[in-house]
Amino acid sequence: MSPCLLGCVVFCLLQAGAVHAGVTQDPTFQVVRTGQRTTLKYTQDMYHDSMYWYRQDLGHGLRRIYYSAGVPSSEPGDVPEGYSVSRSNKENFPLMLKSANRSQTSVYFCASSYSTALHGHLLFVQKVLGAHNQAPSTGNLGPLRATCL
Template structure:
């Protein structure tokens, strides 16, 4: 019998300023379950921080792993089944150690000079509603 096939789709971003970019290649990758796969990400802007996210239908971006500098990596919110390395400022590959169907997703890599690792919660209330946290 044939093994299940996992589809991994990735996208690329450009800052629009010259040729500066975060690049992922190839754009589409198909692997069989149980195989390992590496998703390559490079950036040419000398950013210290790099991030890997996945986005599934009906969900927002979920942080897998991130790096604040060369040889410094951290686990994100959903790191299981993935590993990363950061041997240079430019490269931040993501490896699926043993691909399974639940890892079929859209993967995004990003970079920045710095980041806030906690976000803001904004609650918008209708007129007349009690303000929570005020």
């Protein structure tokens, strides 16, 4: 591809505007006292069935905390201790820290995907690559950082 054509394609893509990913994670940074209960909010407006919460700690890859395959289900992941979730509708999947402690200081990620019978080639909206064996695409937010003092 010639440099001129490549520049034209890039310019046209930039003019198209940002793709609306439809994922909101709130707050983006939170400091919590030890023993305090807090909720990390996660909302998506793409009508995805499956929603996920992950945490990433220094020296570890992504570890799934909880996931939901649809309303009202939720299943524990690799590190569910000290957390709870609820799924009362398709759009929301809040993560509650029951009683914050220093071991929960982490970077938290949320993700959503369509559910299929085979769980293959799913649309996966997030800011993290390659988690849960699904084809990733970039969402519109960064990680949430929570510090427990």
